[in-house]
Amino acid sequence: MLLTIAGVISAIAIINAVYPAVTRSTGALASASGTVDERIRTNVSVIHAVGELSSTSTWVDTNSNTYFDFFIWVKNVGEAKIGGIDGSDVFFGQEGSIARVTYTTSTSTTPRWTYSVEGGGDWIAGATVKFTISFNDGCPSCYKAPGTYYIKIITPNGVSTEKYFSM
Secondary structure, eight states, rough: OHHHHHHHHHHHHHHHOOOOOOOOHHHHHHHHHHHHHHHHHOOEEEEEEEEEEOOTSOOOOOSSSSSSEEEEEEESSSSSSSSSSOOOEEESSSTOOEEEEEEEOOOTSSSEEEEEESSOBBBBTTTTEEEEEEOOOOOTTOOOOOSEEEEEOOTSSSSEEEEEEEE
């Protein structure tokens, strides 16, 4: 009888020790599964990139903001809505001088990038975001040299797209 009571108490002690660990593990697995599911359903693609340079290599300020701008259109080709676009990382430049560009809406900071969802709204599946990378080289007529440029955009959940383009 005493042995049975000791066995029941031991079983209860083991259950009380193991059960919380199992429930914590289950919560962690569910959270990780949700994160992986979101990343699997997220996919983006650079569909076009261009700078404010004419075919004769002269600066054309297409949006009249006195900055030399590059425009990169990125399409959400996945199934998931992408939130927090301003939390994306943007890397840009020519070979040997690729750097992370800061997101800001302040016109006093360059280089900088801003964005707009084409047609407004959220960056849902099928929607395109126009990223604008602005440079101010100290004078309104200064421009970036023709050549090959690299762009890499990483969404807040870690999905990335990249492209080389020439102008």
